[in-house]
Amino acid sequence: PLRYPATCTFKGSVESEKYQYIIHGGKTPNNELSDKIYVMSVVCKNNKKVTFRCTEKDLVGDVPEARYGHSIDMVYSRGKSVGVLFGGRAYIPSAQRTTEKWNSVADCLPHVFLLDFEYGCSTAYVLPELQDGLSFHVSIARNDTIYILGGHSLANNVRPANLYRIRVDLPLGSPAVNCTVLPGGISVSSAILTQTNKDEFVIVGGYQLENQKRMVCNIVSFEDNKIAIREMETPDWTPDIKHSKIWFGSNMG
Secondary structure (H helix, E strand, O other): OOOOOEEEEEEEOOOOEEEEEEEOEEEEOOOOOOOEEEEEEEEEEOOEEEEEEEEEEEOOOOOOOOOOOOOOEEEEOEEEEEEEEEEOOEOOHHHHOOOOOOOOOOEEEOOOEEEOOOOOOOEEEEEOOOOOOOOOOOEEEOOEEEEEOOOEEOOEEEEOOEOOOOOOOOOOOOOOOEEEEEEOOOOEEEEEEEEEEEOEEEOOOEEEEEEEEEEOOOOEEOOOOOOEEOOOOOOOHHHHHHHHHOOOOOOOO
């Protein structure tokens, strides 16, 4: 059992109908951080019973450190696929940990990791547009591109209105990764993302301040590889939701 892991679905190719599920990181019940990566797949469906197989995947190269509150997504380019891991928090280095600060966490460096699950290797990329570490952001993957929205910077204790576009090209040689800062981002952390159709997503819940839940919902739509974010009509929240301290998604831990 892990809290705040990064998860995503994985198809061997865009045309494939068979899904696998990637799970990375998170907090263990002992409040330790995991650096393990698991691949889970459906073995069979029989009489309404689903059997899963979960295997641990070893990585070599620039292996991401143990973390939580990060994101992992799959991108597809030129008939190939790769996982993209970004953000999260980790415990401060052991040399800096004291009894009082034993469970203190810090933002992970804002590196972008490409994970090749076929060969089990990981490569870190440093992009000049990504200066600050982020956690509990929203990530949306489409073809060869990932969009990073919002998030929380622990170092500055802010939720900047981020909107980054990270594009991954997978030619025969080394991958090419570039990042573009786009206008029109939103300030949100710990929100739920739901896909409602092929070109539309909905962002629900989350926080806009440490103790202020975000009651506004947003629609994220795509047309001709352009992203648009707009507010949608706010649901009539029940009193339980309006007044509770816990909100959809996850709290800031």
